Amino acid sequence: MINAQDIKIGTAIRMDGKLYFCIDFLHVKPGKGNTFMRTKLKDVVNGYVLERRFNIGEKLKMYVWNVVHTNICIWKVQTIFL
Numbered sequence: 706m707i708n709a710q711d712i713k714i715g716t717a718i719r720m721d722g723k724l725y726f727c728i729d730f731l732h733v734k735p736g737k738g739n740t741f742m743r744t745k746l747k748d749v750v751n752g753y754v755l756e757r758r759f760n761i762g763e764k765l766k767m768y769v770w771n772v773v774h775t776n777i778c779i780w781k782v783q784t785i786f787l
Contacts, residue, residue, distance in 0.1 A: 706766060709742045709759035717749075719766045720757075724749045 710732070712718070717726040725746035734740045740761045747754050759765070 706764045708761070709763040709765060710740075710761050712742055712744055712759070712765070718746070720746075725755065728754065 707716075707718075712727050712730050714727055714730065717724060719725075725748055727744055728747050729745040731743045732740070733743055742759045742761065744757050744759065745754055746757055
């Protein structure tokens with residue numbers, strides 16, 4: 706569980722039974738009222754973008770993504786005898 710103020714770009718969270726990752730965030734402190742986080746969340750499955758506002762101190766479930774980039778080069782050697 707993380708607090709809403711810990712949301713950063715690339716953070717993955719589960720909300721409403723779906724998995725989202727943050728593509729943009731803004732920490733807003735209005736003149737009157739409580740501080741909140743304005744976020745843009747992208748659905749992992751469908752790809753649509755959702756704008757959501759979280760109050761500071763709100764608890765969310767966080768997921769950790771492990772991204773592994775690999776480059777595989779396969780060389781095919783062909784020998785031709787003349």
